[in-house]
Amino acid sequence: MSSQFLQFLISGITVGATYALVGLGFSIVYNSSQVINFAQGEFVMIGGMATVFLMAAGAPMPLAIALAVLLAVVIGFALGKFAIEPARGAPVVSIIIITIGASIFLRGAAMLVWDRNLHHMPAFSGSDPIDIGGAALLPQSVWVVGGMVIIVAALQVFFSHARIGKAMLATAFNPLAAQLVGISTRGMLLLSFALAAGIGAIAGILIAPITLTYAGVGIMLGLKGFSAAIVGGLGNPMGAVAGGLVVGIAEAMTAGYISSAYKDAVAFLIILAVLLIRPSGLFGRRESERV
Amino acid sequence: MRALLAPRTGGLLALAIVIALLPAVLPNNFYFNVAILVGLNAIVCVGLNLLIGYAGQISLGHAGFFGLGAYASALLTGSYGWPSLAALVVGAAAVGALAFLLARPILKLKGHYLAMGTLGMGVIISIVLNQEAGLTGGPDGMPVPAFEVWGWTAYGERTWYWIVGGTLLVTTWLALNLIESPIGRALRAIHGSEIAAEVIGVKTERFKTLVFVISAVLASVGGSMFAHYSGFITPSEAEFFHSIAFVTMVVLGGMASIFGSILGAAILTVLPQFLAVLHDYETLVLGAVMMSVMIFLPKGLLPSLAELLRRRSL
Amino acid sequence: MKIWDVRTVLGWTVGLLAAATIALGAQAQEPIKLGVFLSATGGAAFLGDPEKKTIELYVEKINADGGLLGRQVQLTIYDDGTKAKEALTFVKRLIDQDKVDLIIGGTTTGNTMAVINEVEQAGLPFISLAGASVIIDPVKKWVFKTPHTDRLAVQKIFTDMKARGLTKIGLLAGSGGFDKSCAGNARALMESEGVEILADETHGAGDTDMTPQLTKIKNTEGVQAFLYCGFGAPTSIVAKNYKQLGITIPHYQTHGSASVRFIKGADGAAEGVRLPAAALLVVDSLPDSHPQKAIASAYKAAYEDGYKEPISTFGGHAYDALFLAAEAIKRAGSLDKEAVRSEIEKTNGFIGVDGIFTMSPDDHLGLDNDSFVMVEVHDGGWKLQE
Incomplete structure (x- = not known):
């Protein structure tokens, strides 16, 4: 019984770590631009697909991964530059449609440039499960969770010590004041898109050996990551991480003990519950309307 | 005579003429099929525009209401042998009641939180339709009996064309009247600034709820009609992308422009039919169109066009 | 590359259509x-x-x-x-x-x-x-x-199981039409074929992790074999999760998995999975006398x-x-x-x-x-x- 619980927990934390990374991307972009980037899930897809195809073309895995992340970063930057920046000041709903359009566009491009099939990526360090109290732990799960922890730690250092990280944080708190002290808020917007795209791509690469990857893999992951960001409170990166883990574990437990049929509904039920109790997320700042 | 020339009556008249004359140029049933889908989408979008364009509230979950209406009709007529019209009305009433219950907590949310709330609501509806396979047939969908009133069966594209065209005309007329009524003015006040509206005594919550319910009921009616016309429905009617499609039609045509919504529905329904021929590029082009229209014509097609004409004539 | 590709394709299409029209014109009859x-x-x-x-x-x-x-x-x-x-x-x-x-x-x-x-x-x-x-x-x-x-497939699988002395099985099915119909046939044929379904699980469309369901089947007492009813992507995932959980009882799938993409997608985890399929799949091992061999x-x-x-x-x-x-x-x-x-x-x-x-x-x-x-x-x- 407890080995079963442990199995569900492992499964939940692994999936939750992916949601956390995607949610982190939503948060970073939202912080510096007040934009919800619905194309965030596509970077997960780009990371996985690009790695698979670069490896098929003969690149060794580490090189393929580095190039895939670089590709995502460039596309993220371009998205910010050519799609979001020109539309600054448009209503929220228009921006939502632009980013959804971007996600459809990127998916279409992936189907053309690569293909529409499912691809598998070899696990980083074998696929022989490790036995923990009767539950099977995949080495790749360790990579996923470890990768998440490292990225979170690195971001923490970046935001609190690096000059440019502090500038991003300042922009998030008060864009006008940040601009007044000489921070380029435009630059911060582009940087945040590139950074979020890179993190999304890493998530996609880490998870690909477990879930398989294909052009449409980003759709549900994007929505779940958005849920994670909202549960944690938009614009709070650590909140997104907590939100991701909460959603992932709740899903695995539901699938295990209640019904796998409603697994996907759990994330959204949590969202509705959280929003009813705290309309700006668990750890979010309250927004006030300026008249 | 004067009333006839008023912009809204004129627009309505133009719409009626287009609907009346279109069959003369539609070569075959396939084109009628596309025209019917345009009409059904337009009915939903006119309602949704009241919510998005006039009351300023986003909804990324209206396909959920569309799907519920479709399944209410399919289940009540197919599995329980109800008369079609009764099923449509009861379905719409039930969806209206659901929208009324959801409105209060959901419409308290703002901006992206509202987007997420409505999105979550739509996704949950779609998951229920997918998973309750015993009732709904699951992801593979279920057949729907033909629409029958007093022994008369609506069958065939041409019959449905007139039913949908007529319904669209009535819907548009109702929406235009609503906007010109005191309710419409209150809505626009809410769109401007909710707090300011509240201060001058507009019961914002009541009006937002009202519009939310109206738009949900219209979506449900559209769904019911679609179900009977198409004869087969799947849970994809309720899925996230269908909600997005509705919102895109509204925003593409122009927020706070009723006729814009009809135009938006027409363009986004016809476009994929053309793109199907070059199917490798379909997704790519659709995404590019959505992005570029929003970037270059942020106000939507009809308002931008109207502005252009006004500038020309000056 | 975007616009130009579309144009080139359009150009080709128009050209080909024109060529086709000319070619057809030469033909006396409608195609x-x-x-x-x-x-x-x-x-x-x-x-x-x-x-x-x-x-x-x-x-x-x-x-x-x-x-x-x-x-x-x-x-x-x-x-x-x-x-x-x-x-x-x-x-x-x-x-x-x-x-x-x-x-x-x-x-x-x-x-x-x-x-x-x-x-x-x-x-x-x-x-x-x-x-x-x-x-x-x-x-x-x-x-x-x-x-x-699917009914023929289930019959074939049950016959094979019984020949190996396996009569108590765990069943997992997806939510698609084939999956449901196949699982339904398994339940319907269970009595007449003398097979018992001890665990009966389902997964949703688009699921990428079936370990919870498989964990339950693994922990069900007395299960001797496993049958998966489904097709497409989930077939590989089921095989992978099955191996990850270290389940060793015989694993059966249907002809919905009869593609090398199933094997490739499972990344080695498909080894030992049995399924009924058209003889085409093993055409090289067929005797020359087999009626399908030539075609x-x-x-x-x-x-x-x-x-x-x-x-x-x-x-x-x-x-x-x-x-x-x-x-x-x-x-x-x-x-x-x-x-x-x-x-x-x-x-x-x-x-x-x-x-x-x-x-x-x-x-x-x-x-x-x-x-x-x-x-x-x-x-x-x-x-x-x-």
Whole structure:
């Protein structure tokens, strides 16, 4: 019984770590631009697909991964530059449609440039499960969770010590004041898109050996990551991480003990519950309307 | 005579003429099929525009209401042998009641939180339709009996064309009247600034709820009609992308422009039919169109066009 | 690259159309219009893609050999993206706009069931490529199919299990039409076949992790074998999760997994999985006396030569559908829809890739269990089981 619980927990934390990374991307972009980037899930897809195809073309895995992340970063930057920046000041709903359009566009491009099939990526360090109290732990799960922890730690250092990280944080708190002290808020917007795209791509690469990857893999992951960001409170990166883990574990437990049929509904039920109790997320700042 | 020339009556008249004359140029049933889908989408979008364009509230979950209406009709007529019209009305009433219950907590949310709330609501509806396979047939969908009133069966594209065209005309007329009524003015006040509206005594919550319910009921009616016309429905009617499609039609045509919504529905329904021929590029082009229209014509097609004409004539 | 590619493609299309028109002008008669709708993308892409390639390959061959009844075959293919709603839209389009003489398609059971009403009302022959028995049972006037039914598959699997002394099983099924129909058949056949289902689990469409369900089956007392009812992407995931959890009891899947993509996707975890499939999959191991040997070898050679990828049984279903139709049109000597339909129904002893078809007014499939073989995944390929 407890080995079963442990199995569900492992499964939940692994999936939750992916949601956390995607949610982190939503948060970073939202912080510096007040934009919800619905194309965030596509970077997960780009990371996985690009790695698979670069490896098929003969690149060794580490090189393929580095190039895939670089590709995502460039596309993220371009998205910010050519799609979001020109539309600054448009209503929220228009921006939502632009980013959804971007996600459809990127998916279409992936189907053309690569293909529409499912691809598998070899696990980083074998696929022989490790036995923990009767539950099977995949080495790749360790990579996923470890990768998440490292990225979170690195971001923490970046935001609190690096000059440019502090500038991003300042922009998030008060864009006008940040601009007044000489921070380029435009630059911060582009940087945040590139950074979020890179993190999304890493998530996609880490998870690909477990879930398989294909052009449409980003759709549900994007929505779940958005849920994670909202549960944690938009614009709070650590909140997104907590939100991701909460959603992932709740899903695995539901699938295990209640019904796998409603697994996907759990994330959204949590969202509705959280929003009813705290309309700006668990750890979010309250927004006030300026008249 | 004067009333006839008023912009809204004129627009309505133009719409009626287009609907009346279109069959003369539609070569075959396939084109009628596309025209019917345009009409059904337009009915939903006119309602949704009241919510998005006039009351300023986003909804990324209206396909959920569309799907519920479709399944209410399919289940009540197919599995329980109800008369079609009764099923449509009861379905719409039930969806209206659901929208009324959801409105209060959901419409308290703002901006992206509202987007997420409505999105979550739509996704949950779609998951229920997918998973309750015993009732709904699951992801593979279920057949729907033909629409029958007093022994008369609506069958065939041409019959449905007139039913949908007529319904669209009535819907548009109702929406235009609503906007010109005191309710419409209150809505626009809410769109401007909710707090300011509240201060001058507009019961914002009541009006937002009202519009939310109206738009949900219209979506449900559209769904019911679609179900009977198409004869087969799947849970994809309720899925996230269908909600997005509705919102895109509204925003593409122009927020706070009723006729814009009809135009938006027409363009986004016809476009994929053309793109199907070059199917490798379909997704790519659709995404590019959505992005570029929003970037270059942020106000939507009809308002931008109207502005252009006004500038020309000056 | 974006715009230019579209333009180039458009340019080519226009050019080809013009060329085709000229070529057709030379022909005295109207072409035969074949309408096809398949799931070349989406969840069932690994079924629909080889189906599409097979049809394109052989229609070209038929035309190069002078067509049917001395007329060229004009092919219209739509990709429904594995969405039932799209399938219905495209079938309406094939009937009303393209005015086709015959329809082949419906990669999945769901997409087939979605269009049956429309096809029956329009009254034109339709050959489905999907698996479930519900498509032809009860018999519909205009609807035929070529793949073995899930019912035949389950029977074959149960027979194999019993021969190995396995009678208590765990069942997992997806939520698609084939999955549900297959699981339903397993439950229905359970008593008469003397098999007991101790654990009965399902997973949702698009799920990427089946470990919770498999953990439950693993922890069920007395389970001796496992059966998965499903097709496409989840087949690989189930095999991977199965291995990850260290489950060792025999693993069975259906002919919904009969593609190398299943083996590749499972990344080594598919080893030892058994499934019933058309003999095509192991054509090289068949004795020369086997009735399918010649035709299956020829198909395999043509497909693998044309597309540089291994065959799957799904392409075989499309091959059979195309030639069943071609034979019927030849026998009918016209494109009269009723004549073609009744000729398909009279198919007798047609040797296809899937088996020998003998149809009747009560049987719109015409295959029996003998043409099914049990195969096991072995060293990344298929191994015939006796």
